[in-house]
Amino acid sequence: MLHGEAWTVKELFVYPNEYIYWTIQIVMYPFLTGLVAGAFVLSSLYHVFGVTKLKEIARFSLVFSFALLPCAPMPLLLHLQQPQRNLNVLMTPHFTSAIAAFGIVFLTYGMIVASELWFVYRGYFVTTARELRLKPNRDLSETFLMGLYSILVMGAWDVSHHALEQDERAVKILAAVGIPVACFLHGYAGFIFGSVKANALWMTPLMPVIFICSAVVSGIALCILTYVITMELRKLIIAWRRKENPSLPSPGELGGVETQVVTMTSRYLIMFLILAITLELLDLIFRGYTAVKSWDILRSVIYGKDFTSIFILQYGLGNLVPFILFLLPGLTVRRAVAGTILVLFGVFMMRWNVVIGGQAFSASFAGFMHYHMPIWPHDMETFKEGLFGALMVGSIPFALFWLLSRILPIFDLNEPH
Numbered sequence: 001m002l003h004g005e006a007w008t009v010k011e012l013f014v015y016p017n018e019y020i021y022w023t024i025q026i027v028m029y030p031f032l033t034g035l036v037a038g039a040f041v042l043s044s045l046y047h048v049f050g051v052t053k054l055k056e057i058a059r060f061s062l063v064f065s066f067a068l069l070p071c072a073p074m075p076l077l078l079h080l081q082q083p084q085r086n087l088n089v090l091m092t093p094h095f096t097s098a099i100a101a102f103g104i105v106f107l108t109y110g111m112i113v114a115s116e117l118w119f120v121y122r123g124y125f126v127t128t129a130r131e132l133r134l135k136p137n138r139d140l141s142e143t144f145l146m147g148l149y150s151i152l153v154m155g156a157w158d159v160s161h162h163a164l165e166q167d168e169r170a171v172k173i174l175a176a177v178g179i180p181v182a183c184f185l186h187g188y189a190g191f192i193f194g195s196v197k198a199n200a201l202w203m204t205p206l207m208p209v210i211f212i213c214s215a216v217v218s219g220i221a222l223c224i225l226t227y228v229i230t231m232e233l234r235k236l237i238i239a240w241r242r243k244e245n246p247s248l249p250s251p252g253e254l255g256g257v258e259t260q261v262v263t264m265t266s267r268y269l270i271m272f273l274i275l276a277i278t279l280e281l282l283d284l285i286f287r288g289y290t291a292v293k294s295w296d297i298l299r300s301v302i303y304g305k306d307f308t309s310i311f312i313l314q315y316g317l318g319n320l321v322p323f324i325l326f327l328l329p330g331l332t333v334r335r336a337v338a339g340t341i342l343v344l345f346g347v348f349m350m351r352w353n354v355v356i357g358g359q360a361f362s363a364s365f366a367g368f369m370h371y372h373m374p375i376w377p378h379d380m381e382t383f384k385e386g387l388f389g390a391l392m393v394g395s396i397p398f399a400l401f402w403l404l405s406r407i408l409p410i411f412d413l414n415e416p417h
Contacts, residue, residue, distance in 0.1 A: 003081065006382060007372050014367035020359050023385040024373055025075035027355045028393050030189040030211060031218070031348055033072045035397075037182040038219010039065035040113065045268065047116075047175035053264040059120065060230070060410045061223040066113050067401035073106065074393050078384040098192050105188065109181045116174040118152070119167045121408055125149045126159045148407065186215040193354060200294030201301070201358040206283045213276035218347040220269045221340040224262055226401075228337055231258045234411070262336045270326050273343065277319050280350070297365045305368060306357045314353060318346015 004019030039061045045051045046058035077083040089103040132138060132146035156163075190211030193202040287298065302310060322339040356371050374386030383389050404410075 003381070007374055007385065009370040009372055010367065011370065012362075012367035013364050014362040014369060015364060018362055018369065020356065020369055020371040022355050022359060023079070023371065024387070024390045025079040025385060025393070027348070027351045028390050029072070029075040029079075030186070030355075031351045032068060032075065032393070032397075033186045033189055034211065034215030034218045034347065034351075035222050036065055036068045036072050036109075036219070037186040037212070038216045038221075039068060039223050040178055040182045040219070041216050042220050042223050042265070042268070044175040044179050047171055048179065051264075053260065056261045056411070057223060057227055057265055060227055061219075062113070062117060062120065063404050063408055063410050064223060064226060064397075064401055065219075066117055067404055068397045069110055069113060070400070071393065071397045074396070078389055078393070098188055098195070102185075102188055105181065105185050109178065109185050112174055112178040112181060116171055116178065117408070118154075119170045119174070122153065122156060122167055123159050123164055124409065125153045126157055129153060145407070183212050183215075187212045193358070199358050200292070200298055201361075202354065204283055204287075206279060206286075207354075210276065210279045210283065213272055213279055214347050214350055216272045217269065217276050218344055220265060220272065221343040221347075224265050224269065225337060225340040225344070226398075227265075228258065228262060228333055230410070259333055262333055263331055266326050266331060266336055266339070269340075269343070270323070273319070273323060273326075277315075277323075280315075294365065297361045301357060301360050301368070305360055306353060309349060309357070310353050314346050314349040318342055318349050322346070 002019065004021045004023075007023065008019040010018075042054070043058045043062035043065065046054040073086070077086060080086065089100055090107065092100070094100050095104075126149075129146055129149035132142050132149070135142065138146065187208040190208035193199075193211075194204055194207030196202045284302070287295065322342040325335050325339040325342070328335070359369060359371070361368055374382035377383035377386050377388055
């Protein structure tokens with residue numbers, strides 16, 4: 001069976017060799033890279049621009065961006081028929097291919113985020129390693145952490161005031177350099193689609209800019225959602241620990257901090273959401289006004305075949321409804337959670353409509369193709385290109401984030417970990 005034949009349904013005149021080749025994994029790929037870039041931009045609002053009200057969530061989003069980073073290429077690896085050849089992209093870099101350039105940008109961005117994390121947590125590594133070294137009766141986990149932190153210090157044991165100031169200056173420089181690299185990391189995904197001349201729906205110079213704006217929106221939304229869930233779990237844990245240590249903050253005090261952070265972060269989410277919606281509508285209006293040769297088939301797809309997924313699910317449920325929820329006065333944490341879930345759904349539908357919708361019409365301009373995503377896998381290919389493969393890729397970042405939170409404190413650095 002040919003790749004794509006298992007989930008492609010053809011309608012009217014479609015060429016025999018045409019199938020839906022790019023499936024849910026190619027939808028997940030730009031979605032995950034967008035989350036990486038958006039989470040990093042959110043952390044940089046504090047480190048670079050000095051938005052002190054975002055200090056509480058800045059470290060959180062930086063660690064989350066690092067957890068998302070290794071998962072970004074996973075959809076591509078699952079989609080490839082020969083995934084072992086992916087090393088050629090990293091070992092033979094050149095700028096004549098967008099995918100090869102991605103390897104360079106991806107490695108550069110990874111080094112920037114890892115270096116920034118090291119400078120942020122170096123003081124914590126030194127202090128904790130020294131405390132654990134002086135502790136007389138260490139258990140196995142404390143001994144492991146002492147060794148791990150001693151290795152992560154990399155010989156830089158100086159925690160004087162001047163040394164910590166140098167760390168802060170390095171963090172600011174790395175965050176400033178990382179913003180354009182993060183935007184390029186995700187903008188190139190839009191560049192790949194926008195440079196495909198054979199596809200009328202993808203070929204637009206606005207595609208990279210639209211991808212970048214929606215990436216920031218999705219990254220901020222996911223950080224807010226995960227931050228709220230983590231804070232709620234944290235309040236439950238601290239409420240239980242207060243029985244033994246009354247000096248810990250009360251759940252009410254943590255709830256006040258949570259509301260302030262969510263309210264402030266939501267303002268930036270609204271700003272980037274307005275920009276993303278404006279660019280998408282501008283692109284749609286421009287296509288209708290110019291009405292090139294392929295506009296007839298595009299119009300039948302946009303206003304006919306995919307009307308529900310584009311205008312009702314993406315623009316309506318994923319953009320308009322959360323926009324109203326955030327603009328209503330007296331924003332609550334529950335309303336913010338509902339809004340962020342809808343925003344993430346809207347960005348995902350935008351990726352779906354670009355990837356799947358761009359393959360919905362035949363190159364003959366006289367037929368259509370429909371993608372039926374495999375729900376229950378019956379072989380490895382339908383697992384990778386189906387629902388369970390997408391769920392696996394989407395769940396791994398949260399597992400990595402949990403592991404990182406065991407090593408890196410994502411809230412107060414002075415809090416017992």
